[in-house]
Amino acid sequence: MNDFNQIFNLQYWQEIIQLNLTPWRLFIAFVDIGLITFLIYKALRSVQGTKLMTLVRGVLLFIVLKIVSGWLGLGTFEWLLNQVITYGVIAAVIVFQPEIRRGLESLGRTTNIFIFNSTDDNQKKSSHIKAYEKAVDYMSGRKIGALIVLEQSQNLDEYISTGIKLHAAISAELLINIFIPNTPLHDGAVIIQGDKIAVASAYLPLTENGRIPKEFGTRHRAAIGLSEVSDAITLIVSEETGAISITENGEFHPDLSKSEFHDFLIKNLEESVKPKHRSKILSKLAEKRGKVNEK
Secondary structure, three states: OHHHHHOOOHHHHHHHHHOOOOHHHHHHHHHHHHHHHHHHHHHHHHHOOOOHHHHHHHHHHHHHHHHHHHHHOOHHHHHHHHHHHHHHHHHHHHHOHHHHHHHHHHHHOEOOOOOOOOHHHHHHHHHHHHHHHHHHHHHHHOOOOEEEEEOOOEOOHHHHOOOEEEEEEOOHHHHHHHOOOOOOOOOOEEEEEOOEEEEEEEOOOOOOOOOOOOOOOHHHHHHHHHHHHOOOEEEEEOOOOOOEEEEEOOEEEEEEOHHHHHHHHHHHHOOOOOHHHHHHHHHHHHHHHHHHHHO
16 A cells, blocks of 8 residues: 555655666656556546446545645545545445456457458458448338347357357348347347357346436347447347437447448448548547437
């Protein structure tokens, strides 16, 4: 705990700055800072939209208070904060155990860090996008509920094991037939793994995010729940309204137009798209989601 408290000690940092570092040691210091920054960023992204984000805000508040109390020389208040930090970590692990477990599972399911796609792969992706658009457009017009999960870098075998195995080629016709009401496979989620429809009728984890509007049912909550514990993209068609929605990385993009749906698939599934174009569509969808939450 003494080592931790040194982080908030101004004299400690002044001593470090005054050290005559060699270029190599300076480089190592920058790498060290970069790794810490990256880990903090990934941790914040993984807890965004979950109850664990409340804990993160609390920790940040305590850090600010501890720095301020150190500057002002508030000895008693600083001692109290030290006690809270010491025992608060243990309490937080117990209270937020499910969220912490999900975060660790999310890291453990990351299997494809380096992905290299050929021209043939991009052609397949293009045909898959057309299949998704055709199927979703058909089901949206007829208010046929659908839940289609597209596996990304994180493995979804845990959820694939809950469904009925198909291992079939991706086609709009098959996706439509799976979700036709009162058929054996229509209930649950379809999971796409690679260039195959891996399973149908799979079960997904429900979100515990209380900010989701009540008009969105189990299908939407399952899609959001999966996006909170993996990097999968999920396509949803509402059976009540026929509205098209998408979830990814804990973000919920509801009631998309056909053009927005098309743009999202292109920006996220085609390798040839530039990152700046992808950020534009995500920003537009984020603005739209904010307007929906305000209603």
